[in-house]
Amino acid sequence: MELDKMDENDWKYHGEGNKSLVVSHIQHSRVLRLLKYPSEDAENTHQIHEEVVYIPFFFPTKQTTEQAFQHILNIVDYSRNVMKPLLGEKYVHSGEVVKLPLDFVRKLSLKIQQERPELRCDKVMDTFSGCGLCLPNLTHLSPCHFGDHRPPLCVEIKPKCGFLPFSRHVTKECKRKVCRFCMHQHFKLANGKWNRLSRYCPLDLFSGSKQRMYIAIKNLLEEPQNNLKIFKGGELIYSCKDDAKQQPDLNELVQHLWPYFHHSNGHQSSKTVLTEFIQVICSALLSTGDSNRSGEQRKMQLSDSRVLCEASPLHRDLLRNDVPIQSALHMGALHPYTWQAVLVFPKTVSLAKILQAQMMDNLDIEGLYPLYKRVEQYLEEFPKESEKHVPSEDDGSIEYAVAKVLQYRVAMTAKDCSIMITFAPCGEDEKLQPHLEIQPTKSRFAFSVSILDLDPKPYESIPHQYKLDTKIVNYYLKSTITTQELPPSSLYSERQDCMLLFHPV
Numbered sequence: 001m002e003l004d005k006m007d008e009n010d011w012k013y014h015g016e017g018n019k020s021l022v023v024s025h026i027q028h029s030r031v032l033r034l035l036k037y038p039s040e041d042a043e044n045t046h047q048i049h050e051e052v053v054y055i056p057f058f059f060p061t062k063q064t065t066e067q068a069f070q071h072i073l074n075i076v077d078y079s080r081n082v083m084k085p086l087l088g089e090k091y092v093h094s095g096e097v098v099k100l101p102l103d104f105v106r107k108l109s110l111k112i113q114q115e116r117p118e119l120r121c122d123k124v125m126d127t128f129s130g131c132g133l134c135l136p137n138l139t140h141l142s143p144c145h146f147g148d149h150r151p152p153l154c155v156e157i158k159p160k161c162g163f164l165p166f167s168r169h170v171t172k173e174c175k176r177k178v179c180r181f182c183m184h185q186h187f188k189l190a191n192g193k194w195n196r197l198s199r200y201c202p203l204d205l206f207s208g209s210k211q212r213m214y215i216a217i218k219n220l221l222e223e224p225q226n227n228l229k230i231f232k233g234g235e236l237i238y239s240c241k242d243d244a245k246q247q248p249d250l251n252e253l254v255q256h257l258w259p260y261f262h263h264s265n266g267h268q269s270s271k272t273v274l275t276e277f278i279q280v281i282c283s284a285l286l287s288t289g290d291s292n293r294s295g296e297q298r299k300m301q302l303s304d305s306r307v308l309c310e311a312s313p314l315h316r317d318l319l320r321n322d323v324p325i326q327s328a329l330h331m332g333a334l335h336p337y338t339w340q341a342v343l344v345f346p347k348t349v350s351l352a353k354i355l356q357a358q359m360m361d362n363l364d365i366e367g368l369y370p371l372y373k374r375v376e377q378y379l380e381e382f383p384k385e386s387e388k389h390v391p392s393e394d395d396g397s398i399e400y401a402v403a404k405v406l407q408y409r410v411a412m413t414a415k416d417c418s419i420m421i422t423f424a425p426c427g428e429d430e431k432l433q434p435h436l437e438i439q440p441t442k443s444r445f446a447f448s449v450s451i452l453d454l455d456p457k458p459y460e461s462i463p464h465q466y467k468l469d470t471k472i473v474n475y476y477l478k479s480t481i482t483t484q485e486l487p488p489s490s491l492y493s494e495r496q497d498c499m500l501l502f503h504p505v
């Protein structure tokens with residue numbers, strides 16, 4: 001990429017989240033990630049004072065171009081030096097900071113404006129610093145493959161927090177039974193963020209059980225919200241609609257998928273196509289990504305009480321079928337026709353890596369917040385930090401509090417990251433390294449798994465997290481919405497879900 005010859009016509013709108021906007025190159029497998037800031041700040045933007053451009057960049061404090069560059073550099077450093085060692089070299093692409101011509105960025109911003117979803121237009125793209133992040137386009141597969149004409153499919157999942165808090169600091173009993181995502185759904189519905197409750201429960205996705213993962217992905221397909229996007233050949237083909245009242249069209253998705261799951265020996269029903277599609281996703285998510293498959297993989301295991309969320313449709317299915325929860329949890333190893341509720345996937349699996357990082361939040365926000373206050377107070381009294389030994393137990397020291405706050409921020413990043421699973425069919429005689437292929441059904445696929453959006457979460461967001469946690473829990477407790485009010489599954493009947501559940505593992 002020649003930075004002095006940047007042309008906005010070589011780039012197109014690709015997607016965005018709350019903090020950044022992404023454009024992709026029309027020929028090369030590259031994306032540019034540009035940061036955003038609230039549009040009300042844009043009015044005060046660009047005050048030129050003593051030849052310095054001030055930018056209302058992400059935080060209330062104004063930043064110079066140099067500070068903006070440093071800010072993006074911090075994002076890369078954090079991804080490379082903190083998150084990558086935790087999540088694994090093979091899953092993380094930290095990218096590189098680039099300085100872009102301002103003229104290019106401004107023209108690009110105008111060009112893509114009409115493609116941006118309305119719900120994201122409360123923020124504007126940064127057109128003042130000229131700084132961005134250049135990354136590989138993860139919706140593509142590396143060029144080492146392909147004799148096949150079918151473009152790669154890419155599934156992006158934002159899994160959110162996959163465990164129930166185990167901290168002794170938790171004061172509300174419901175937090176030990178119902179996961180944060182499921183509780184938050186009710187709060188989001190009440191606030192108009194979404195119009196329908198999602199049946200997805202992160203604890204199913206992180207369960208390590210193929211059946212539960214299958215159900216989690218099926219539920220994401222039915223109600224993607226901001227947790228699922230599907231790309232084909234780098235183009236977004238399935239996600240929540242801009243008008244959140246509308247549901248995305250699963251039949252349309254099946255039409256896209258059909259050429260990938262069509263077998264010569266007969267007609268595939270929509271359901272079979274979706275089933276095979278989900279199986280490919282599960283296989284990729286469960287792959288260890290290691291070329292060396294011999295030898296026992298170290299397994300990750302959670303205690304029974306942490307693996308099932310009482311608000312999840314799965315839990316209700318068990319109750320409806322009169323399966324005692326605790327015995328269901330234990331049956332995994334004993335019964336040939338049951339599901340494994342206990343998390344048993346190898347530690348190198350992407351989901352296990354993410355979960356381990358999330359669980360660095362071992363105090364819960366309720367236990368962390370007083371430590372945050374301790375740090376706040378210390379910083380007021382002694383603004384210059386000192387480096388001292390970090391105690392493993394809380395001895396009332398500032399060192400312990402600082403270490404825990406840092407640990408919590410890592411967990412926050414892991415609770416908000418996304419996974420991209422990209423795959424494409426490969427021919428029967430195409431030779432691939434074993435760790436780069438999966439064959440969950442009749443078809444063989446080359447695939448890759450990546451973890452993205454690994455930005456550091458600001459220290460200042462901890463008080464917000466503390467307040468939000470209280471609001472979510474209080475709303476959930478007082479809400480009259482019962483779990484019966486979950487919308488019925490449109491993909492399969494509840495009964496079929498159960499049949500799936502009790503399929504052999």
Ligand SMILES: O=P(O)(O)O[C@@H]1[C@@H](OP(=O)(O)O)[C@H](OP(=O)(O)O)[C@H](O)[C@H](OP(=O)(O)O)[C@H]1OP(=O)(O)O
Pocket residue numbers: 017018019184226412415416457461468
């Ligand atoms: O707090 P949460 O769990 O609602 O997560 C926020 C996300 O909302 P979600 O619940 O996933 O719809 C939120 O996502 P959306 O904007 O709702 O798509 C952001 O990812 C936000 O992170 P940041 O402030 O942009 O760095 C996320 O904030 P952090 O908690 O990561 O700070």
Ligand SMILES: Nc1ncnc2c1ncn2[C@@H]1O[C@H](COP(=O)(O)OP(=O)(O)OP(=O)(O)O)[C@@H](O)[C@H]1O
Pocket residue numbers: 014015016017018019020021022031033135136137138139156229416418452453455
């Ligand atoms: N390297 C990449 N390759 C392909 N697509 C990408 C890449 N990085 C980001 N994207 C796409 O751009 C979207 C926005 O990026 P990202 O999730 O980093 O934004 P964000 O604003 O930081 O998110 P959040 O709302 O979680 O804060 C992603 O959902 C993904 O679809």
